[in-house]
Amino acid sequence: MNDTAVRVTDLFQGARLTPTQRRIAHSLVQHAARAAYLSAAEVADLAGVSQPSVTRFAMALGYAGYPALRRELRSLVDTTVTPAAEENEMQRALRAEAGHLERLRDQLGDLGPVRQAADLLVRSRPLPVLGLRAAAPLAAYFGYFAAKVHPDVRVLDAGGTQMLDRLDQARAAGATAMLAVVLPRYPRETLEAVREAGLKVVAITDSAVSPVADRADVVLPAAVGTRLVFDLHTGPMAVAMVLLQAMCDAVPEAAQRRLEEFEATAMRRHLFAG
Numbered sequence: 001m002n003d004t005a006v007r008v009t010d011l012f013q014g015a016r017l018t019p020t021q022r023r024i025a026h027s028l029v030q031h032a033a034r035a036a037y038l039s040a041a042e043v044a045d046l047a048g049v050s051q052p053s054v055t056r057f058a059m060a061l062g063y064a065g066y067p068a069l070r071r072e073l074r075s076l077v078d079t080t081v082t083p084a085a086e087e088n089e090m091q092r093a094l095r096a097e098a099g100h101l102e103r104l105r106d107q108l109g110d111l112g113p114v115r116q117a118a119d120l121l122v123r124s125r126p127l128p129v130l131g132l133r134a135a136a137p138l139a140a141y142f143g144y145f146a147a148k149v150h151p152d153v154r155v156l157d158a159g160g161t162q163m164l165d166r167l168d169q170a171r172a173a174g175a176t177a178m179l180a181v182v183l184p185r186y187p188r189e190t191l192e193a194v195r196e197a198g199l200k201v202v203a204i205t206d207s208a209v210s211p212v213a214d215r216a217d218v219v220l221p222a223a224v225g226t227r228l229v230f231d232l233h234t235g236p237m238a239v240a241m242v243l244l245q246a247m248c249d250a251v252p253e254a255a256q257r258r259l260e261e262f263e264a265t266a267m268r269r270h271l272f273a274g
Helices: 003-010 019-030 040-047 051-060 066-077 089-107 112-122 133-146 161-172 188-196 234-250 252-269
Strands: 127-130 153-156 177-182 200-205 218-221
Touching (some): 003 019, 003 066, 003 089, 019 040, 019 051, 051 066, 089 234, 112 177, 112 200, 112 218, 127 133, 127 161, 133 153, 133 234, 153 161, 161 188, 177 188, 177 234, 200 234, 234 252
Parallel strands (some): 127 153, 127 177, 177 200, 200 218
């Protein structure tokens, strides 16, 4: 997702959109530069919806109509930041990533979704954490630290029928919610597992209009960097740690007790050199 697409995506953060409206939003993000100069009818054709749906979409975002939304889109598309000429490709990639984190910081001005997600996850026993392919390392990272404050974390980072079996087992054991990390290119297997899980779903994903958004109960979006050969996941990792902090805040006494128990065990077993 380029910088223009990220700015357009920010327009939809926190909005409760219908599946049809998500299709429109996704089309605007995918074709940000071109869509900002299209009519409502042309956007409708692009998204495969009706023209009135585009008007209702704009109004759902708080605009008087699609022309007002289009003016906003044009202002975003026409905003260009010229990096210092001496910057190399790697520096530009990190500059863009810093911009993503700035927007994430602003987004966290409203902690409602994070606290809602934390409340769902901290009370689920066990707690499945799903992340396949590119999302697997982040699921494992979250799971490693979450296990220090939650008594039963089950990381599902390999697909196949065994993954579905483990989801069934978690549900049978009393799980009520799961965390799904869903990053581009959005594995079909992950989306199907989310749909079939039968659990409340908290999703960490790259945007509010990603394919998992309309299947999750709480969406925590964070843009990924796309300026290098492989994506940078700095934003999603930051969200994961913010979510874990919120889980600790939701049950402070229990979290502190488990942390102290871990530290005592670590000292007894000489786990760490420092």
